[in-house]
Amino acid sequence: MGTGSNDIAEEVDALGLLCPLPVLRARKRLMALPEGALLRILTDDPAALIDMPHFCAESGHALLGAEDIPGGTAFTIRKGSA
Numbered sequence: 001m002g003t004g005s006n007d008i009a010e011e012v013d014a015l016g017l018l019c020p021l022p023v024l025r026a027r028k029r030l031m032a033l034p035e036g037a038l039l040r041i042l043t044d045d046p047a048a049l050i051d052m053p054h055f056c057a058e059s060g061h062a063l064l065g066a067e068d069i070p071g072g073t074a075f076t077i078r079k080g081s082a
Contacts (some may be wrong), residue, residue: 008076009037015072019047023055030061030079037079038064044072052077 012029014022022043030039041052049066052075056063060080067074 007038008040010039012041014043018045022048023051033079035081039077041075
């Protein structure tokens with residue numbers, strides 16, 4: 001399965017929010033999704049480039065990618081079993 005937009009279970013707009021809010025929003029949304037579901041989170045917080053990979057590694061989720069979007073970054077996360 002790819003990471004195309006049709007595979008995304010939910011998208012979170014965290015643009016304008018600063019650390020730790022983008023990670024907290026991602027964590028909250030991931031809790032409601034089934035294992036293996038994809039979450040896309042949009043953020044313009046520069047700290048997210050460090051925080052999102054760390055959050056995923058610590059929480060058992062897979063960070064599938066980070067792409068530049070106008071004004072920020074879109075992270076794609078696959079929910080793990082943790």
